[in-house]
Amino acid sequence: MASKPVQTPKFIVRALLIGAIVIALAVLPAFIDSYTLRIATGALMWAGLACAWNIVGGYAGYISFGHSAFFGIGAYTTAILMQSDFGASFFVTLLPAIILSIAVAVVIGGPTMRLRGAYFAIATWAFAEMLMQLVTVLDFTGGTAGLSLPAYLNEFFFYYTMLIAAAASFVGVWLLIEHSRFGFRIKALRDDEPAAESLGIRTNLVKVQSFALSAAITALFGSIYAYWTTYIDPHSVMGPQITDQMVVMVLLGGLGTIWGPALGGVLLWITNRYIWSTFGDTVIYLPILGVIIALVVLFLPNGLISLLVGRQRGKELISNILRKF
Amino acid sequence: MDLFLQTLVNGILIGGILICLTIGFQLTFGVLHVIDFAVGGWAMLGGYTAYWLVTLAGIDPFISIFLVFALFLLIGRGLGPLIYRVRTSRYARPDLMALAFTFGLFLFMRGGALWLWSYNSRSVESVLSGQFLSLGPVTIPLMRLSAFLMAMLFSLGLFILLYRSRFGMAVRALAQNRDHAGLMGVDVKRVSAWVYGIYTGLTASAGVLIATIYSVNPTVGIRYTLFAFFVAVLAGLGSVGGVLIAGLALGLLEAYVATYIGARYSLLIVFGTLYLALLVAPKGVLGRGI
Numbered sequence: 001m002a003s004k005p006v007q008t009p010k011f012i013v014r015a016l017l018i019g020a021i022v023i024a025l026a027v028l029p030a031f032i033d034s035y036t037l038r039i040a041t042g043a044l045m046w047a048g049l050a051c052a053w054n055i056v057g058g059y060a061g062y063i064s065f066g067h068s069a070f071f072g073i074g075a076y077t078t079a080i081l082m083q084s085d086f087g088a089s090f091f092v093t094l095l096p097a098i099i100l101s102i103a104v105a106v107v108i109g110g111p112t113m114r115l116r117g118a119y120f121a122i123a124t125w126a127f128a129e130m131l132m133q134l135v136t137v138l139d140f141t142g143g144t145a146g147l148s149l150p151a152y153l154n155e156f157f158f159y160y161t162m163l164i165a166a167a168a169s170f171v172g173v174w175l176l177i178e179h180s181r182f183g184f185r186i187k188a189l190r191d192d193e194p195a196a197e198s199l200g201i202r203t204n205l206v207k208v209q210s211f212a213l214s215a216a217i218t219a220l221f222g223s224i225y226a227y228w229t230t231y232i233d234p235h236s237v238m239g240p241q242i243t244d245q246m247v248v249m250v251l252l253g254g255l256g257t258i259w260g261p262a263l264g265g266v267l268l269w270i271t272n273r274y275i276w277s278t279f280g281d282t283v284i285y286l287p288i289l290g291v292i293i294a295l296v297v298l299f300l301p302n303g304l305i306s307l308l309v310g311r312q313r314g315k316e317l318i319s320n321i322l323r324k325f
Numbered sequence: 326m327d328l329f330l331q332t333l334v335n336g337i338l339i340g341g342i343l344i345c346l347t348i349g350f351q352l353t354f355g356v357l358h359v360i361d362f363a364v365g366g367w368a369m370l371g372g373y374t375a376y377w378l379v380t381l382a383g384i385d386p387f388i389s390i391f392l393v394f395a396l397f398l399l400i401g402r403g404l405g406p407l408i409y410r411v412r413t414s415r416y417a418r419p420d421l422m423a424l425a426f427t428f429g430l431f432l433f434m435r436g437g438a439l440w441l442w443s444y445n446s447r448s449v450e451s452v453l454s455g456q457f458l459s460l461g462p463v464t465i466p467l468m469r470l471s472a473f474l475m476a477m478l479f480s481l482g483l484f485i486l487l488y489r490s491r492f493g494m495a496v497r498a499l500a501q502n503r504d505h506a507g508l509m510g511v512d513v514k515r516v517s518a519w520v521y522g523i524y525t526g527l528t529a530s531a532g533v534l535i536a537t538i539y540s541v542n543p544t545v546g547i548r549y550t551l552f553a554f555f556v557a558v559l560a561g562l563g564s565v566g567g568v569l570i571a572g573l574a575l576g577l578l579e580a581y582v583a584t585y586i587g588a589r590y591s592l593l594i595v596f597g598t599l600y601l602a603l604l605v606a607p608k609g610v611l612g613r614g615i
Contacts, residue, residue, distance in 0.1 A: 111604045118562070123600060125551075129551065134593055290431070294429040
């Protein structure tokens, strides 16, 4: 009884804040030009991708360097099904893309997630590179030349599609991980795998489930991205830079938090576009990305989100930072 | 049969250089417990240093390799304490934080090289370029032979240092148990930093050899990080001896695939084998990995 009046206002404030963000995002396209709209669409995509990576990297504690494989699976499924021989419409291709990515994640995840730490990182990386090489030598994927999709030039459509996909991913992850037993299992597994197992958690099953969930969300964004850019090739949708960005966004925002990846994703993507429009290319972006990772690891291992979560933790954090010097 | 022999020789010569590329990486893993993503980046920077030395100062790569080794030994020695600090920090998951840190380092090197020198490939010329040695049916480019011998020289030097010196004894003690080595009077921080320096020196030297045989451009780093991972995983992470077998295995695998199946499949097969090797034998061929 005593706790209820204390909790309610906090809950209302939080709900109002989220409602305000949703409304702001929904009416945003009416106020900006089409160039800024494209940047906003990209920001939504990267926020969603970072959120997907965070399931495995942040909550389950398995650093995956192979998520570009799932992005590519989504993009290529959509692209192949929308070629003239199949002629499927865009929304129809989403389901096969997600099912295929889940199937691959289960087949790959089962054996791979028995590996720990660095071995897992190397194995997922090898798998993603292998898949990229495979797509390069196969014929029906168009080889190095890539594939073109039927163009649909409606920026509003893509903005709202990305918005719905990103919002659905966030709500899904929030419900599944912050508010269900599944979330407790994942976090228990991250914090102490043998202990979690001894408590009766089927760790292998939970690991594969989280990997599949993460893969499905990644593939969904891959599909939308392919239709949005209308042209894909092995490097643009399966190259290591996709995974690089996902990892950095989550690290920058805060591993294993719900809002951190979104914050990191949006900030980094806007930085990327700003550099692109200032320097004319994104080459200088790579070393900046590298320096950001190194600085975050050294001084802010809990991510930017830890700067916003209250005075007590902030104080601890600053004392940590000062001790580094 | 001639083609088979020629491929065998090519595979062994490349394998020797891969041994030199990976041996320092293994030592770092054994002592610092850090998987260094930047291993290909060090090799690339070594290649570029040799390129600038031969272009601007006219120093042959087979002489400048010693300068490159010394330079990167000092750079690595300077960076070592930082790596050690990340790896031993009291935050959650320092192993993954160290992986992320070297990953950032690697992005910085690759991006910096792209920004400064763009995508162009540069070849490092030596006096031995274009000379051949004929042994019956087999033709050996003199450059590859000398590079192989140089790689063996560096690897042998590391073994002598490890097994015939007081410093080597301290390094081996650290690899066995960091706390006990510290209690026995080994300066853990300093030795770890020097190990990181030796690793960057060796890897950059291997990069010089690779650059003289092929060429160097900012994107080769990923490829050599992959090769180093492959050799290290096959050898068993942290096992220095296993590298000798695994390095030759990768050299031969790549040579035979390129000759008999086709060069465009070589990376596909190398990545596929790496993935399978990780699943089947994560402790490596000798079963001595950590």
